[in-house]
Amino acid sequence: NRSCLMLAATASSSIGVKSDSEATKILWPIRCLLKIGLARNCMSTALALLNTSIPDALRCRAAKSSGVNGPLLHLSKAIVTMILASDPPLSAGCLLDLTETPNEHDSSARYWQSLDHDTRIAFSTIAVGSHHPLLRETQVRSWALDRITGYFESSLMQREDLAHSETMTKKDAHSLPSEWMVEMCCAILSNAGYRVEAVTAEFTYTNTDAETEENKANPEVGGARLVEIPGAPPSGGIDFNLLILALLSLDQRPLRLNDGSQVSAHHVLVSVCDLAGRRTHREPDFAFDASKAMKQCARAENVPAVAALIGGADGFVLKAAYVLIQSLNLSMKQAELLLREGIFSGEALESGVAEAGGTFTMTRGHRQLLSLFEEYVLSVRSLGQIDCDPMKGQIDPVFATRVLLRAWQALQQGQTTNITKEDDSSWLETWFRLKLGLNNDSGTGSNNDSTSSGLNRTACAAVLSRAMLWPDEELARALGFSCRFLTEVAKLCCGFVESVPPTVLFVEQ
Numbered sequence: 001n002r003s004c005l006m007l008a009a010t011a012s013s014s015i016g017v018k019s020d021s022e023a024t025k026i027l028w029p030i031r032c033l034l035k036i037g038l039a040r041n042c043m044s045t046a047l048a049l050l051n052t053s054i055p056d057a058l059r060c061r062a063a064k065s066s067g068v069n070g071p072l073l074h075l076s077k078a079i080v081t082m083i084l085a086s087d088p089p090l091s092a093g094c095l096l097d098l099t100e101t102p103n104e105h106d107s108s109a110r111y112w113q114s115l116d117h118d119t120r121i122a123f124s125t126i127a128v129g130s131h132h133p134l135l136r137e138t139q140v141r142s143w144a145l146d147r148i149t150g151y152f153e154s155s156l157m158q159r160e161d162l163a164h165s166e167t168m169t170k171k172d173a174h175s176l177p178s179e180w181m182v183e184m185c186c187a188i189l190s191n192a193g194y195r196v197e198a199v200t201a202e203f204t205y206t207n208t209d210a211e212t213e214e215n216k217a218n219p220e221v222g223g224a225r226l227v228e229i230p231g232a233p234p235s236g237g238i239d240f241n242l243l244i245l246a247l248l249s250l251d252q253r254p255l256r257l258n259d260g261s262q263v264s265a266h267h268v269l270v271s272v273c274d275l276a277g278r279r280t281h282r283e284p285d286f287a288f289d290a291s292k293a294m295k296q297c298a299r300a301e302n303v304p305a306v307a308a309l310i311g312g313a314d315g316f317v318l319k320a321a322y323v324l325i326q327s328l329n330l331s332m333k334q335a336e337l338l339l340r341e342g343i344f345s346g347e348a349l350e351s352g353v354a355e356a357g358g359t360f361t362m363t364r365g366h367r368q369l370l371s372l373f374e375e376y377v378l379s380v381r382s383l384g385q386i387d388c389d390p391m392k393g394q395i396d397p398v399f400a401t402r403v404l405l406r407a408w409q410a411l412q413q414g415q416t417t418n419i420t421k422e423d424d425s426s427w428l429e430t431w432f433r434l435k436l437g438l439n440n441d442s443g444t445g446s447n448n449d450s451t452s453s454g455l456n457r458t459a460c461a462a463v464l465s466r467a468m469l470w471p472d473e474e475l476a477r478a479l480g481f482s483c484r485f486l487t488e489v490a491k492l493c494c495g496f497v498e499s500v501p502p503t504v505l506f507v508e509q
Helices: 002-013 020-039 043-053 055-059 062-066 070-086 091-096 117-124 138-160 166-175 178-191 212-217 240-250 265-276 290-299 303-310 312-328 332-341 347-352 364-376 397-414 427-436 448-452 457-468 473-478 483-492 502-508
Strands: 194-200 222-228 254-256 262-264
Touching: 002 020, 002 043, 020 043, 020 070, 043 055, 043 070, 043 091, 055 070, 070 091, 070 117, 117 138, 117 178, 138 240, 178 194, 178 240, 178 254, 178 265, 194 262, 194 265, 222 265, 240 265, 240 290, 254 265, 262 265, 265 290, 265 303, 290 303, 303 312, 312 332, 312 364, 312 397, 332 397, 364 397, 397 457, 397 473, 427 457, 427 483, 457 483
Parallel strands: none
Antiparallel strands: 194 222, 254 262
């Protein structure tokens, strides 16, 4: 009607602005026009009027011709944000359906295709509250996926061929800035109602560790977890394929969180991959192509991400095997054979065995194994978790304990120095004693530390007893666990383990 035409004409007459203060003059007629379109259910018509009257401002093209990028880009983003916020379910689709001219029906001239690359980068992550509507649209999502795929492929080529053209490297870095990928990762999680929290590994160190203060000051094992935002409205779930590819491209670069802390993109990637294979309450808007994501993680040689995607017992063994591969230079086949069957073979272990009498040194591999102990063994809350179904996310803690003890034994044999034993107790035994509260001479211990940390002493002791005493007593003895410690752990189970091997009982008597 006449009022809409007058508002569109007013917006068009105010378009030649050069500063932020003058740019605000154009916003009030656009806001009024959008309210009329929303109230009268004619949003498409209102946007068509804006597309006719201010086509350059909608596409931030005046900035290129005038040479003034900052203010006009700010103005264009303000206009697009206002459009997206006017009617969140429909306005994004109506905006993308606009063509270059109202009378031209060429698909190549649709709104998103008419934007230049820098403008697409700026517009793709526009936020309306905690949501980013354009990333939910197929056109924008496909463009982002294509761009990041190209960047990812280029990064792999440069890694494989060190003599790759430096010109391409600079061009790719300029056309797809890492800051935008970080912002897009946060936007995808925000759309799904998730936020990232940094996790700092805090271990209880023993008095026998000569480098306690240094280890506390420089914790190498951290992580990240995804937390659902309370009260977040229903969404279309996480776009896993786009998010995983972006995090792979970021590699070890940091992501800045809302509280000012930073977390590595690698840790966020592992958490996302762990969540990707789990069931969700509703079908996501974009189906997850698990095989494609698996191939991308494998090509990037990101074993923790592959392990998280596999999940279950196989994924857990792969996590532990990766620790041995990094620490002892074993092959994947050697590491899996060692962890699953307890077969210690290979020149790497044999050549790494040293003479007794050295001092224990905490390494990154030890910290990673302690982190896995915390996550899969000491997190047991009830006896019902033992012998659980072999489904993703449900790993038998007894199986996990045996795998981690074998990995610890491999690190012990592969170290240049062996663990110093005091009173027939290994470093790991002392750590378990502190965790289970078995600190005093009577062996009954105090549960203050374990209670404050939420540890179920009975359930954890049951897991350790079944893993160390039956049927693999030799593993516990090879690691240096004393017979007294094994007996105390068995007693702590409150009858879950009804007996101990005769050799342990005989030595204890």
